[in-house]
Amino acid sequence: MAFIEPPGWYVISLRPQGEHASLRRAAAVHGARLIALSPWKLRLRDDDGTRVALKAALDAQRVLFTSPVAVRAAIALQELRPHDDQAWIAVGSGTALALRHAGVARVQVPARMDSEGLLELPALQQLAGLDVGLVTAPEGRSLLATALRARGAEILRADVYAREVIALSPAALCRLRALQSPVMLALTSEGALRQLLAQAPADLLARLRAAPAIAASPRLQRIARDSGFTEVELAEGPRPRQLLAVMARRFR
Helix, strand or coil: CCCCCCCCCEEEECCCCCCCHHHHHHHHHCCCEEEECCCEEEEECCCHHHHHHHHHHHCCCEEEECCHHHHHHHHHHCCCCCCCCCEEEECCHHHHHHHHHCCCCCCECCCCCCHHHHCCCHHHCCCCCCEEEEEECCCCCHHHHHHHHHCCCEEEEEECEEEEECCCCHHHHHHHHHCCCCEEEEECCHHHHHHHHHHCCHHHHHHHHHCCEEECCHHHHHHHHHCCCCCEEECCCCCHHHHHHHHHHCCC
């Protein structure tokens, strides 16, 4: 039997259950493997209240989607039909692509794919007297909603999916505990990081805090450092290739 050399390093993903594929592929490009350590799973909502809220959000002068999952959940409830007098906005390129696949031809995307980048878009500057439809999940982009209200917007929020907390996988924890190779932590969500801090066993949390982490935004970088992570680098954005580009430089 041929000897198969193990990968030189591993990526720890905190993405929702079943949502690791893109990060796993990006890791494989650089000869790394991924350990999925999901602290929650996603559930698309399908109830009358959500449908009413979504219809109102989609009729707003500004319609803002915060993730590809938000797009997927919305089109499961109704067809997306933009009006000529609306601006449809995506938090990042992945969300914009999902909208285009759903038939939304014109989508605005910030150069910096986070809440701070969104707030720099011209369409979100002068909002007095305007409605902003926010298609998202409970607790999602709360800072963004607060900033938009401060600019005079009326927020029409449609929480079209939910994040349900789950226990960290015992198998993944055992695998991480036995691992001899270097690990790096991918950070794309404050909520996921908070769940990791709340759930991880003390010995593994100490190891992760000492390992390099890559944050998708300056805000996440600050939060991770304040939470005891000693080495937190900043990626250009939240996309898997952006995160892995920073990680791979350490193993060249």
